[in-house]
Amino acid sequence: xxxxxxxxxxxxxxxxxxxxxxxxxxxxxxxxxxxxxxxxxxxxxxxxxxxxxxxxxxxxxxxxxxxxxxxxxxxxxxxxxxxx
Numbered sequence: 001x002x003x004x005x006x007x008x009x010x011x012x013x014x015x016x017x018x019x020x021x022x023x024x025x026x027x028x029x030x031x032x033x034x035x036x037x038x039x040x041x042x043x044x045x046x047x048x049x050x051x052x053x054x055x056x057x058x059x060x061x062x063x064x065x066x067x068x069x070x071x072x073x074x075x076x077x078x079x080x081x082x083x084x
Contacts, residue, residue, distance in 0.1 A: 009069055014071070052071060053070070
């Protein structure tokens with residue numbers, strides 16, 4: 001995990017376990033295939049405690065990188081899946 005991601009997790013009180021759970025239980029809701037250096041994807045997922053978590057990941061054939069994580073603001077998201 002990158003330093004940026006770790007800082008954001010601490011600021012937002014999101015635990016590593018929660019990120020793992022949200023990714024495992026999540027679905028890709030946005031794709032940014034032209035992003036560099038890796039194509040990125042926004043995953044909407046929930047922890048086992050039902051906390052909504054958005055995770056931005058970068059993926060290529062050899063690398064999966066967690067870019068950032070946050071708890072989505074319901075004022076900005078419809079069902080945490082579609083931007084208002």
